[in-house]
Amino acid sequence: MNIHDVAKKSGLSVVTVSRVLNNSPSVREVNRQKVLKAIEELNYQPNSAARSLVRGKTGVIGMSITNFNDSFYDRVIRVVNRKLAEQGYFLALSIAENEVEDNFLFQRDRVDGIILLSPLRENEYVVELKRKNIPFVLLDNQFQHEDVPSVVVDNYQGGYEATRHLIDLGHTQIAHIGGPSVFLSVEERKRGYVQALNEAGLTPFGMEFCGFTVSSGYEVAKRWIREDKLPTAIFSGDDFIALGVVQALREEGILVPHDISVVGFDDQQFVGEFFPRLTTVRQPEAQMGSIGVDLLLQLINGEVMPAAVTKLAPQFLVRESTAPVRQT
Amino acid sequence: MNIHDVAKKSGLSVVTVSRVLNNSPSVREVNRQKVLKAIEELNYQPNSAARSLVRGKTGVIGMSITNFNDSFYDRVIRVVNRKLAEQGYFLALSIAENEVEDNFLFQRDRVDGIILLSPLRENEYVVELKRKNIPFVLLDNQFQHEDVPSVVVDNYQGGYEATRHLIDLGHTQIAHIGGPSVFLSVEERKRGYVQALNEAGLTPFGMEFCGFTVSSGYEVAKRWIREDKLPTAIFSGDDFIALGVVQALREEGILVPHDISVVGFDDQQFVGEFFPRLTTVRQPEAQMGSIGVDLLLQLINGEVMPAAVTKLAPQFLVRESTAPVRQT
DNA sequence: ATGAAAGCGCTAACAA
C-alpha cells in the first residue's frame, strides 16, 4: 500500500497526494478533501525510508546516554523528548556501551542530529562526529571543543553556594567529599568549595574523593569517625555520597543536621524522600535540555553558529539536612 | 557520495560494489579488494534510507520505556541492547509519554519490531501494534494477550519465597506492604505472601498498599508504630518501600534486622549499598531481556509462533536485613 | 491547480 493506491482511490495523481501530505497550499480544497478521505480509508502512512531518501532528512534526533538509573538523566531526557516532539522531531535514545564507530546512530543519513549527554569518551565521540559531519551538541560534558555548542551547569557556582550556605550557618569546620576527580565537574565543585571558604577566611577541614556511590560516602565518613576527625559540616559531591555519609553518621549516633550538616548535589528523586530530606544543589535539567535542543536545531538549520558553551546556574535547595552550627 | 562513486573509483559496476557490501560470495577476490579499497579511501557508508527502502527492513528494533530512573529497567535495557547488537540490530529507545498514536516508532517501516517494557497503557499499545501489524513482544507486562509473546517474572513465587524465608527464620507475625494494587505484579506478590503463610498455618499480620516509593513505605511503617501494631517481619513490595520502612523503624530506635526483619523486591542498585543491605528478590533481567529478544526475532523471521507467556523464576537474595525472630 | 517525468541510493532479477 503506497501513495499510488491513495492516488487511485482519490482519483488524483500521486503528486497531488504528495502535496496534501506536505500541506502544500496549491491544492483545491475539494481535492484535498478527496485525498484526505482516501488516506483515512486506506489507513495510509507514507513510507519513511522513501521520504528520508528523497528529502535527505530523517526527522530523527539521536541521543546517546550512559546510564538509565539516575534522576538527572531522566529529567533531561523527558524535556528533550517533549521539546523535540513539539518541533516535529523524534528522539531515539541509544545507550553508549560499544565502540564509538559501532554506534548505529552515528551516520549522517540515520539522524539529522545528535545530542551527547554526559558522554564518557567525550573526545573520541567529538572527533568521530566531526569527521562524519553530523550536527551535534554536548550536554553536561567535560571539555571545550571548537565549533561544538555545549550546555553545562555551573558546577563551580554550585559548590560555592553549597559551601557559602554552610558558612552562613556558622560552620567553620567544613569538609568536602567529591566524586571521581577525573571529572571536570568534580574539580569545579571543589573549586567553588575552596573559594567560598577562602573568601570567609577559612580553610578546608578535609577533602576526599571517591566514587559517586552511597557506599563510598559511607566509607569515607566511617573512616573520619574512626580517626576522630569530624567536621561540623560536609559538602558532598553528589546525593549518593551524601546519603552514605548521613547513614554512617547515624549509625554512630551522630545526628544530621543536629550534630553535623550535610549538603548533597543533583537532587536525586528518591533521596528527596529520605529524612532528613537533603539540602542539595539541583541542576537545571529542563533548561539544559531545552537549550540543547534549540542549539541543535539551529545547527541543523544552518543558522548562525551558536555560542560555544552555555553555562547554567544551578538551583540551591535548602531542606532539612543542614542547620546552624551547634554552640559548644 | 554514493555507490556510483565507489563503482567509478574501483573500476567496477555498482552491482559489484553492492555485492561486496552484502558479502555476496560471487565476487572475485581481486575485485573485492579493489572495491574495499575504494570504500576505504572514500570513507563511504551506504545510505541507510535507500537500503531500508529497497529491502523493506530497517535493522532497527524499538523499545518503549516509561522511566529512566530504575535499576531494573537499566539492566534489561543493557542486555537487550547487547543482544540485539550481536544480531546486527540496533536498539532505539523511546520514552512513552505521548499518545500511543504519536509514537514515531510505531510505524511498520521505521522499525522491524518493538519491545514494550513494563508498558503503562498496555492494552492501548497492544491494540495499536496489532492494527499496524508490527511484530512486538511484551516484557514485564500486566495482562495476557492472544498471539503476543510476553516475558514476565513469577511474582507469585517471589512473594512466596520472601515470605517463606521469613517463616523459616521463625517469624509468625509477618506483615506485607505492597505497591499500587492496580498492578498485577503487586497482586501476585501478595498472593505468594498469603499462600506461604497459609501453608505454614499462619495468617497475615497486616497488609497495606501504597506507592512504590521510599516515603510511602516510611509513612506506613510510622503509622504502624504509632498504632503500636508492629509485626516481627515485613515483606515489602519493592526496595523503595523497604527502605522507607527501615528508615522509619530506625528513627524510632527499632533495629533491622535485630528487632524486625525486612525483605524488599527488585534489588535496586543503590539500595544494595545501604546498611543493613536489604534481603530482596531480584528479577532475572538478563534472562528477560535475552528471551524477549529471541522471541521478537523469531516473530520477525516468521518462525513458529512462540509461546504466549514465559514466566521466569526470580532469584531470592539473602542479605542482612533479615534475621531469626527474637525470643521474647 | 495539476500531472508527467526524473531521480534520491540502493538491491534483485535477469542476461551475458
Place this chain on the structure above:
DNA sequence: TTGTTAGCGCTTTCAT
C-alpha cells in the same frame, strides 16, 4: 563472475 535494467515510494522540477 559480472553488468544491465528495473523498481522500492516518495518529492521535485517543469510543463500545462
